Amino acid sequence: PLRRLRRFAFYCQVLLQVLIILTGNYNFFNALTIVLAFSLLDEEHVGRWLGRPKKRQGSAWPPSLGSVLATLLELSTYGLLLYWTVQYFGLEVNWDKKLLDSKVAFTYHEFMTWLRTVTLPLVGVAFLSLSWEILVAVYRCACVRGCFWKLWATLQGAIMATATVSLFAVSLVPFTYIDHESNGKLWPGIHQMFGAVERFQVVNSYGLFRRMTGVGGRPEVVLEGSYDGHSWTEIEFMYKPGNVSVAPAVVAPHQPRLDWQLWFAALGHHHGSPWFTALVLRLLQGQRDVIRLLQVDESRYPFSARPPTFLRAQLFKYWFTGPSEGSPGPAPWWRRQHVQEFFPTVSLGDPTLESLLSQHGLK
Structure with a gap:
């Protein structure tokens, strides 16, 4: 729900995909990833690109408790990302060669253990985030004036919420393919839902290469x-x-x-x-x-x-x-x-x- 974190994730992902496009031929896969990354942006940010900035109210002072907590969470996220990057990829400045050296500082077993640890908690975080967005949408529907328009907004919100929750639930099956143990812990009903729509390829799995081909030729x-x-x-x-x-x-x-x-x-x-x-x-x-x-x-x-x-x-x-x-x-x-x-x-x-x-x- 933090806008700045979403924008940070968007620009990092786009930068990564552009660098991959410039250094390797992965067809349209990088373009598809960039398109998906646009879901991280909101209407206000895209409006700035189109030359239609939306006027925002000035920041209140002193800031509210929620604003302070959000800023602390954001700074903590940046700090942890920087620390983990340096720690697990062995970033060191080679002053003699004036280069930034790096090496993978973890084993495949350690990576899989970490993956097993974070997969289900990530599902929980995603569920909480989705629940928050649905609650915000329900509140906005309740604020609509007029009985008819309020009913119409509620109907639209209910349809969209049902579709979103269903899609989220179905996507958990291919998402947890990266760790079979986590996949087996999902509610059996979710597997049944996925089996019913699998032939339509509504959702897809995320695959990881154990090693990049071409390193040894x-x-x-x-x-x-x-x-x-x-x-x-x-x-x-x-x-x-x-x-x-x-x-x-x-x-x-x-x-x-x-x-x-x-x-x-x-x-x-x-x-x-x-x-x-x-x-x-x-x-x-x-x-x-x-x-x-x-x-x-x-x-x-x-x-x-x-x-x-x-x-x-x-x-x-x-x-x-x-x-x-x-x-x-x-x-x-x-x-x-x-x-x-x-x-x-x-x-x-x-x-x-x-x-x-x-x-x-x-x-």
């Missing part, structure tokens, strides 16, 4: 085609890393679905991505619609004249090159290291390909 699947099974040509995609000399494409907020899915496929075995077998089959068949997912300009597709006889896929790890790496002249953007074969060499009618298609129910 970005895994990438590289497709290769051949006519004779000896001389292989890499198949370039429009967006994903491949050729080490090609700069990474900035595509946000567009989401290239195939390139995006290949990133996830590279994190595991090809059996975990059965669609990849179907992709190989369509490329061997030379289907134009599928080829255009790789390259809109078919002249950049090395097998545009005739489909490849053989296809295979290799798994590489990619790293950005440093300023001093590379040979004289234009330095490559990437350096890469071969890890292993990702998909075996196959051709149309090949028993291996036929077996994989049957296993995945693609025949």
